[in-house]
Amino acid sequence: MINSIQLLRAFAALAVVLCHVLKFMHNKVEEINYGYQTLANVLMIGVDIFFIISGFIIYSSFINKRLTPSQFIERRLVRIYPIFWFVCLLIVPVLLLKPEWVNSASPLPPSLFHSFLLIPHESAPLLMVAWTLEYEVFFYVLFAISLFFKNTIGFLITIFSSLIIIGFVSEPFEDPILQVITSPLLMQFILGIFIAKLYLKTNSSINSKRWLAVSITLFLLSAIILYLGSESFKVSDVNNRVARFTIPAVMIVIGFLLFENFMDKKSRFQKSIIYFGDASYSIYLIHVLTLSAFIKVCNAIDLNEKIGLPLTIFVAFIACTISGCIMHTFIEKPMIKNINRKLKEIRKENRSQCTT
Numbered sequence: 449m450i451n452s453i454q455l456l457r458a459f460a461a462l463a464v465v466l467c468h469v470l471k472f473m474h475n476k477v478e479e480i481n482y483g484y485q486t487l488a489n490v491l492m493i494g495v496d497i498f499f500i501i502s503g504f505i506i507y508s509s510f511i512n513k514r515l516t517p518s519q520f521i522e523r524r525l526v527r528i529y530p531i532f533w534f535v536c537l538l539i540v541p542v543l544l545l546k547p548e549w550v551n552s553a554s555p556l557p558p559s560l561f562h563s564f565l566l567i568p569h570e571s572a573p574l575l576m577v578a579w580t581l582e583y584e585v586f587f588y589v590l591f592a593i594s595l596f597f598k599n600t601i602g603f604l605i606t607i608f609s610s611l612i613i614i615g616f617v618s619e620p621f622e623d624p625i626l627q628v629i630t631s632p633l634l635m636q637f638i639l640g641i642f643i644a645k646l647y648l649k650t651n652s653s654i655n656s657k658r659w660l661a662v663s664i665t666l667f668l669l670s671a672i673i674l675y676l677g678s679e680s681f682k683v684s685d686v687n688n689r690v691a692r693f694t695i696p697a698v699m700i701v702i703g704f705l706l707f708e709n710f711m712d713k714k715s716r717f718q719k720s721i722i723y724f725g726d727a728s729y730s731i732y733l734i735h736v737l738t739l740s741a742f743i744k745v746c747n748a749i750d751l752n753e754k755i756g757l758p759l760t761i762f763v764a765f766i767a768c769t770i771s772g773c774i775m776h777t778f779i780e781k782p783m784i785k786n787i788n789r790k791l792k793e794i795r796k797e798n799r800s801q802c803t804t
Contacts, residue, residue: 503640731772
């Protein structure tokens with residue numbers, strides 16, 4: 449894994465966590481000022497960065513390993529679903545006992561079938577942040593299909609572009625699945641692929657310190673664009689989101705990649721980057737549950753009154769991050785390791801049966 453991508457994964461996950469901390473505090477504490485709201489709107493870009501990173505990583509993996517469709521799907525299923533199902537199973541008892549605590553903003557109760565399989569549905573998913581995984585799964589399915597074609601990337605880009613155009617020229621679809629597969633958000637996966645192709649071709653020449661200046665410039669420009677568009681951002685408007693976040697997200701991704709050749713590969717900070725990058729998925733999945741529990745404790749003991757809003761936000765952010773790291777270290781990693789070992793044993797057994 450490219451180290452700057454690991455850093456970017458950690459950055460994106462923590463941006464989403466802080467965004468939700470600020471949003472939850474705004475809803476529950478009702479004492480949040482304009483600066484906090486603006487920051488929360490800006491930090492929503494973490495999701496868009498994740499989509500671009502996905503395109504980048506999947507293309508890089510394909511180029512380096514030349515996976516078959518079945519190998520690709522197997523790896524993605526193992527990476528996405530087991531730990532996701534674990535978190536969903538934590539929510540099911542809450543749904544049965546206190547259904548008003550689960551995605552209370554949705555007028556319809558979540559569908560367990562659609563939620564567990566990450567299939568778009570008219571109701572909100574069981575886990576609030578799982579809507580992004582529905583886009584990820586669709587991207588993986590299309591990429592797996594594209595592996596059957598000689599010009600894999602050409603086929604993938606053609607299909608994605610066609611679907612996005614259909615979404616633009618058609619009346620808004622009511623069917624949730626059609627909304628996802630024609631969404632302009634798919635554009636961000638394609639951009640991730642283009643960035644990966646460009647990076648793999650030019651990375652060896654990015655060794656002059658002037659590229660650091662370019663990177664910092666990109667960060668500053670992205671910050672300015674995000675700030676200027678934060679007031680008019682509408683979370684429910686996908687077209688608005690793509691228009692506001694896509695360009696600055698691309699700038700941030702490229703800015704991080706330009707740092708790659710200047711990072712100390714042996715430093716402790718580097719090891720921390722790799723760890724938080726690996727833990728980013730667990731942090732992303734569990735933070736909503738941790739935050740919900742924290743808010744209830746916060747209200748019960750009047751924590752905000754005792755230590756103030758800024759410190760309460762900081763404690764909530766740290767609690768969400770630590771819970772994600774704990775889940776990654778003690779649940780996600782062992783779980784994936786055991787599943788991969790079992791799959792390896794099954795493949796070995798199947799090969800031995802074929803030779804007899």
